[in-house]
Amino acid sequence: MIVVVAEQQRGKLHRASWEVVAAAQELAGDQPVDAVVIGANPAEAASELSQAAVRAVHVIDSPLLEPYTPDAYTAALDQAIAELKPSHVLLPHTYRTRDFAPTLAARLNRGLVTDCVGIKPGDKPTFLRPTYQGKLIAEVAVEGDVPHFVSIQIGAYRGDSAKRGSTAAPINTVVVSLDASAIREKPEEPFQEAKQAVDLSQAERIVAVGRGIKAQEHIALAETLAKTLGAQLAASRPICDSGWLPMERQVGSSGQTVAPKLYVALGISGAIQHVVGMKGARTIVAINKDADAPIFEIADYGIVGDLFEIVPALIAELEKT
Amino acid sequence: MRIAVCIKQVPTREWQPRIDGTRRGVREQDASFEMNEPDAYALEEALCLREKHGGEVVVCTAGPARASQVLREALARGADRAIHVEDERLSSVDAFVVAGALADAVREEKLDLVLTGLQSDDQGAAQTGVILAERLGLPHATIVMDVQVQESSVRVKRELEGGWFQWVQMPLPALLTIQSGINQLRYATLKGIMAAKKKEIRKVVLAAPAAAPRVRVVSLDVPRKTKQTQMLTGSPSEAAKGLVRKLKDEARVLA
Numbered sequence A: 001m002i003v004v005v006a007e008q009q010r011g012k013l014h015r016a017s018w019e020v021v022a023a024a025q026e027l028a029g030d031q032p033v034d035a036v037v038i039g040a041n042p043a044e045a046a047s048e049l050s051q052a053a054v055r056a057v058h059v060i061d062s063p064l065l066e067p068y069t070p071d072a073y074t075a076a077l078d079q080a081i082a083e084l085k086p087s088h089v090l091l092p093h094t095y096r097t098r099d100f101a102p103t104l105a106a107r108l109n110r111g112l113v114t115d116c117v118g119i120k121p122g123d124k125p126t127f128l129r130p131t132y133q134g135k136l137i138a139e140v141a142v143e144g145d146v147p148h149f150v151s152i153q154i155g156a157y158r159g160d161s162a163k164r165g166s167t168a169a170p171i172n173t174v175v176v177s178l179d180a181s182a183i184r185e186k187p188e189e190p191f192q193e194a195k196q197a198v199d200l201s202q203a204e205r206i207v208a209v210g211r212g213i214k215a216q217e218h219i220a221l222a223e224t225l226a227k228t229l230g231a232q233l234a235a236s237r238p239i240c241d242s243g244w245l246p247m248e249r250q251v252g253s254s255g256q257t258v259a260p261k262l263y264v265a266l267g268i269s270g271a272i273q274h275v276v277g278m279k280g281a282r283t284i285v286a287i288n289k290d291a292d293a294p295i296f297e298i299a300d301y302g303i304v305g306d307l308f309e310i311v312p313a314l315i316a317e318l319e320k321t
Numbered sequence B: 001m002r003i004a005v006c007i008k009q010v011p012t013r014e015w016q017p018r019i020d021g022t023r024r025g026v027r028e029q030d031a032s033f034e035m036n037e038p039d040a041y042a043l044e045e046a047l048c049l050r051e052k053h054g055g056e057v058v059v060c061t062a063g064p065a066r067a068s069q070v071l072r073e074a075l076a077r078g079a080d081r082a083i084h085v086e087d088e089r090l091s092s093v094d095a096f097v098v099a100g101a102l103a104d105a106v107r108e109e110k111l112d113l114v115l116t117g118l119q120s121d122d123q124g125a126a127q128t129g130v131i132l133a134e135r136l137g138l139p140h141a142t143i144v145m146d147v148q149v150q151e152s153s154v155r156v157k158r159e160l161e162g163g164w165f166q167w168v169q170m171p172l173p174a175l176l177t178i179q180s181g182i183n184q185l186r187y188a189t190l191k192g193i194m195a196a197k198k199k200e201i202r203k204v205v206l207a208a209p210a211a212a213p214r215v216r217v218v219s220l221d222v223p224r225k226t227k228q229t230q231m232l233t234g235s236p237s238e239a240a241k242g243l244v245r246k247l248k249d250e251a252r253v254l255a
């Protein structure tokens, strides 16, 4: 049996949970897939998930599971897994999974494959995951006793391709015992930094710079291109980490999500955490000196070359017209 | 306070990995190596905490002989001493084994805080720090963007998705996985490089690998393209001309 551990926040299911159901159905063959929903009163999320073609939805419900802490989640899932005895436990590769899944797998002395983008099902299934910043894909096998843990990269599977059931799946309760005094982490309320002055989500055109720009003084070159195109300037994370552009211009999983008509990526390699923030752009142009850069996998138009030669030529060409 | 920082040596980002004859590894002969980027931020954070609270910064790596270079660099940036779990096999094992080896190497150190990067630039497992916390019996927080040490606890700012954050408090000792951008990096000075020559790198030998790997690479491949990219070639001005024409006439995103 395969277990999907769904993610929810105050009853609202994280959309990646459906993607993990799709992955689990692909892995399962004719084995059953069960879902686990964990939280404080997560009934709403459980009922949404019961629409999936799963054998059952198991609810772990305790006030000690809200707010999220790795200690409470690990203790609760440890007990649920002991009861359900799955062969595989699949989770979305979210920040929360990153926080507790390695603890859970380590406590059970089991293997965990993170950031999986594909599955080769079978008696001894293997999993595909990016390595070397997405420049290579590794096919990996998990060794040792089951359950084996696998986290699925967000966006790698389509949530709408998950099979729905003809009737709602039964919803069970898994009773766990949690000890409040054993929860060492004390979280405060989540918050956003001061209101963002730049709203890139509305931009029609974006010129984004990455580490290929090399030095702060070269940002001006990208700025000129942006002006010529009537575009907003954006950046990959390392540019904002270095303080070359403000954080509010960062695109990606920890920055803004954008969907312009035109996205021009200058010297950006195309790491998944960047790509999730911009792959909704209608037309993507990549300028990169490395012909193998992952950004070319999603670009509509590409130029392989030195941006310090290409960008001035592009500005000159645009000014002609 | 005594702070350990786990640092991995990884190939430089510019390096294009080529798959070797076994198809399970890469040709390392032509690679040059550097400190994993978030680990550099973790080191900087440890040095800042030492400036504020006093104490000692111990840097640790698990890897082959070549990995001592990142320890030297960390010592030059200001770390006090280093531990190198040295074994050629450590360059091709999973996070489970590496975390076990690091745990054995630092268990007796009486640490107040252990810092790691949030993930490695090469394997990107995003697991080693969290498993290490479990092996040492420490509470942990991941993807940390600020650290405030109090009496016997630490309050950290965790990055959540999409621009959200959250403060979390936990008792010391604790383990934190540090996100890039938490601080501004300083680089080694000539004085630091000279001083590093006199600092200790303690070698720890693995008797037998602490544990059997749980995740094994079956084969490596290059990613498949999902989209048909039209490449514009020629001189920079020819490519630029071609691109502008495409954007106007085909994609219709320019007036």
Ligand SMILES: Cc1cc2nc3c(=O)[nH]c(=O)nc-3n(C[C@H](O)[C@H](O)[C@H](O)COP(=O)(O)OP(=O)(O)OC[C@H]3O[C@@H](n4cnc5c(N)ncnc54)[C@H](O)[C@@H]3O)c2cc1C
Residues within 6 Å of the ligand: A133, A209, A210, A211, A212, A213, A235, A236, A237, A238, A239, A250, A251, A252, A253, A254, A255, A256, A266, A267, A268, A269, A270, A271, A272, A273, A274, A277, A287, A288, A289, A290, A293, A305, A306, A307, A308, B013, B118, B119, B143
């Ligand atoms: C939890 C987490 C969250 C993250 N969130 C984000 C996020 O929100 N946004 C984000 O962007 N990243 C994020 N990252 C970081 C991400 O993984 C990558 O490290 C980052 O996107 C890489 O930025 P880059 O492409 O600019 O740099 P690199 O990966 O270093 O790429 C630089 C590129 O420039 C090219 N280049 C170099 N010189 C030239 C030249 N002269 N001409 C043309 N091309 C050149 C190189 O070939 C290379 O492809 C996150 C990471 C983690 C782990």
Ligand SMILES: Nc1ncnc2c1ncn2[C@@H]1O[C@H](COP(=O)(O)O)[C@@H](O)[C@H]1O
Residues within 6 Å of the ligand: B006, B007, B008, B009, B036, B038, B039, B060, B061, B062, B063, B090, B095, B098, B102, B115, B116, B117, B118, B119, B120, B123, B124, B125, B126, B127, B128, B129
């Ligand atoms: N071999 C190693 N030696 C020292 N630290 C390591 C090693 N491997 C991983 N780490 C630490 O664990 C973090 C996460 O690595 P990973 O689990 O490979 O993504 C890194 O940022 C390092 O701080």
